[in-house]
Amino acid sequence: MVEMTAVIPTAILRLLDDWTLGTIATVDPEGAPNLSPKGTFIAVDETTLAFAEMRSPNTVRNIAGNDRVAVNIIDVFGRKGAMFKGAARFAERGEDEFENLYGRFEAIWGKELGALFNGIVIIQIDEVRPVTTPAYDIGADENELRRHWLSRFTIMQERLIHE
């Protein structure tokens, strides 16, 4: 199947500057779905996402057999983000593609975490869709949502820290 490349809209690229946590769905050799979180997503460019592979044996195995993936990256404070679909490949440490991208990750996460990288999963995007909460459909204001969820999360975290 020939897939078209999709361009990630500027607003979503801006979200990706700050928000690096997302989930990636892959399909295993039996056809069952696998879903797992990755906290190191970056936009490599306007058509490509990548994350650092440290402890993702299922995802790496699955994309070796079936490169189709779906990714959700949602800013939980603004209750908005994006769903991406694309073709993933694994660049192992030592390969040119890994070495060319590694510096981008080290600049964000540092050498200590960087030492754990086995490789980088690179995703060529062929579909990107904005995802927003239905709260916007009933007139919610983005800044009010951000304040509301920041406050709820702050209260929750303070409780967890002190219990």
Ligand SMILES: Cc1cc2nc3c(=O)[nH]c(=O)nc-3n(C[C@H](O)[C@H](O)[C@H](O)COP(=O)(O)O)c2cc1C
């Ligand atoms: C918040 C969070 C962020 C994570 N970020 C990464 C990551 O960036 N890279 C990675 O290899 N594993 C990461 N992990 C660990 C994997 O998701 C975890 O080991 C998972 O069980 C295995 O993933 P798999 O299903 O892709 O094999 C993260 C886990 C959590 C909870």
